[in-house]
Amino acid sequence: MGFINWLKHSWNAFANRDPTHSYYNIGPSYSYRPDRPRLSRGNERSIATAIYNRIALDVASVTIKHCRTDKDGRYIEDIDSNLNECLTLSANIDQTSRSFMQDVVMSMLDEGCVAIVPVDTVDEPTMTNTFDVQSMRTGKILEWFPKHVLIRAYNDKKGEKEDLLFLKETVAIIENPLYAIINEPNSTMQRLIRKLGLLDVTDEQTASGKLDLIIQLPYLIKTQARRDQANGRRQEIEDQLSGSKYGIAYVDGTEKITQLNRSLENNLLKQIEYLTNMVYSQLGITESILNGTADEKTMLNYNNRTIEPFVSAIVDEMKRKFLSKTARSQFQTIAYFRDPFRLVPVNDIAEIADKFTRNEIMTSNEIRQIVGMKPSKDPKADELVNSNISQAKTQVSEKVIKNDEGGINQNG
Numbered sequence: 001m002g003f004i005n006w007l008k009h010s011w012n013a014f015a016n017r018d019p020t021h022s023y024y025n026i027g028p029s030y031s032y033r034p035d036r037p038r039l040s041r042g043n044e045r046s047i048a049t050a051i052y053n054r055i056a057l058d059v060a061s062v063t064i065k066h067c068r069t070d071k072d073g074r075y076i077e078d079i080d081s082n083l084n085e086c087l088t089l090s091a092n093i094d095q096t097s098r099s100f101m102q103d104v105v106m107s108m109l110d111e112g113c114v115a116i117v118p119v120d121t122v123d124e125p126t127m128t129n130t131f132d133v134q135s136m137r138t139g140k141i142l143e144w145f146p147k148h149v150l151i152r153a154y155n156d157k158k159g160e161k162e163d164l165l166f167l168k169e170t171v172a173i174i175e176n177p178l179y180a181i182i183n184e185p186n187s188t189m190q191r192l193i194r195k196l197g198l199l200d201v202t203d204e205q206t207a208s209g210k211l212d213l214i215i216q217l218p219y220l221i222k223t224q225a226r227r228d229q230a231n232g233r234r235q236e237i238e239d240q241l242s243g244s245k246y247g248i249a250y251v252d253g254t255e256k257i258t259q260l261n262r263s264l265e266n267n268l269l270k271q272i273e274y275l276t277n278m279v280y281s282q283l284g285i286t287e288s289i290l291n292g293t294a295d296e297k298t299m300l301n302y303n304n305r306t307i308e309p310f311v312s313a314i315v316d317e318m319k320r321k322f323l324s325k326t327a328r329s330q331f332q333t334i335a336y337f338r339d340p341f342r343l344v345p346v347n348d349i350a351e352i353a354d355k356f357t358r359n360e361i362m363t364s365n366e367i368r369q370i371v372g373m374k375p376s377k378d379p380k381a382d383e384l385v386n387s388n389i390s391q392a393k394t395q396v397s398e399k400v401i402k403n404d405e406g407g408i409n410q411n412g
Contacts (some may be wrong), residue, residue, distance in 0.1 A: 027159040034161070035094055035154035037103055037138060039110045046196050047276055048189060051283065054290055056105035058303075059310045060098045063088070063337045070331065075369045079332060082122065082134040083322060087334070092119065092135040093156050103138050105310060108176045112183035115139035116172040116318065117153045125170040133322055141173070149173065172317045177309035181282045188282055192275040199268050218254035296344070303338070311336050340370060360384045 039049070066084035068076045078084060086092075091100030107114035118125060120134035139151035148165050155162045176182060182189040215237070221230050240249035251257060280286055284305030288294040294302070319334040341349045356362040364381040368374070375381065 030159075033094065034159065035137070035156070037107045037110070037140070039106070046193075047279075048193050048196065050290055051279065051285060052106055052109045054285070055109065055283075055306060055310065056102045058307050059105045059314075060101040062307070062311050064097075064101070064311070064315060064334065065337065066332070066334055068331050069333055069335070073333075074366075075335065075337075075375070076331075077374060082132045083334075086133055086136055090135075092137055100136070100138070101314075104174070104314065107138050107140065108174060108310070109182060111140060112179050113141060113173060113175040115141050115149065115151050115153075115166075116174065116314075117151060117166065118170070118322070119153070119156075125167075131322075139171070169321065172314075172321045174313050174317045177313050178283065178306075181279075188275060188278045192272065192279055195268060195272050195275060199272060214258045215251070216256040216258070218252070308338075311338070337370075358386050360386055 117139040118133040122132040139153035143150040365375040
């Protein structure tokens with residue numbers, strides 16, 4: 001019976017296909033993901049794109065959860081909700097939660113702000129203050145109104161982007177916390193992007209074979225005959241260069257040649273180098289972070305100065321828009337968990353935890369909370385007690401102290 005049941009319900013993607021099936025009426029098709037955000041200046045390969053991608057990847061690696069805390073704000077447990085599934089598993093039919101968060105940050109960096117649009121919800125957001133988000137998309141804000149925003153978001157039902165008007169209180173609008181450095185018209189990053197664009201133009205001119213030379217001939221060009229002679233001389237030099245294997249030509253000793261584009265290119269390179277160092281300094285980024293060779297101290301500084309502001313901005317706005325006052329009063333929250341021991345070897349983690357508990361700096365449950373683990377139900381896990389000191393001796397000492405205090409009071 002089991003074998004027959006298996007045959008009845010088994011399925012193969014290639015074998016179990018309707019031969020009359022076609023792709024007609026299943027929606028528009030593309031050779032790329034139409035829901036992915038496109039950078040305003042194109043997805044070019046430059047230092048700016050490398051920085052954006054590094055920040056987006058690192059922010060997306062931080063775990064964000066819909067969870068419950070105690071009255072002191074300490075993590076207790078995850079909440080089994082559609083919102084939590086969006087944050088930890090699947091944000092929409094096309095994206096995992098991590099891929100979605102990466103797009104959120106890329107849009108923040110490129111446009112200065114981004115909208116997280118709750119596409120599918122259990123209840124209509126405009127009718128109630130409490131709605132469980134079932135899927136979400138990134139949206140580009142096109143226009144701002146006093147209480148509304150016009151947003152362009154991807155409609156996965158139609159397979160295309162649409163412009164929709166939303167109440168501000170129903171969508172999470174997140175501004176780039178480093179807006180002044182990255183998005184202001186004359187910010188360091190925008191100046192760097194413009195200089196890189198100029199360098200690309202200069203490179204294209206150089207690659208095209210144009211040398212941009214001025215030849216000073218040993219005679220005045222005032223008559224048509226002299227112009228024809230000058231044009232002939234120019235053509236001779238062009239023919240020498242085009243016919244030379246290594247691009248070498250000769251000129252008369254009385255002729256002087258000036259090349260126009262070299263000084264501009266050299267100056268651009270110096271400016272780009274200066275602005276790149278400025279961006280690194282202002283963002284807390286180094287070349288070692290971009291190439292993956294940064295040490296613990298460098299990564300700690302980068303996480304605190306760059307990554308944490310982005311994560312906090314996202315979490316705070318989602319908490320404000322997607323959780324009602326009632327939910328927050330029930331100790332529901334949206335929190336992020338960044339593993340501080342991610343770059344630390346396992347042996348060192350155990351040693352650090354032992355030192356923290358032994359020196360009564362943190363309890364076991366407080367350490368578990370930092371790494372996003374559920375608190376232990378063991379009462380000892382909440383005690384700030386040095387486990388290496390005999391408790392029996394401690395209790396005896398406490399009794400002696402109490403007796404001494406009692407004796408002093410009686411004699412007094």
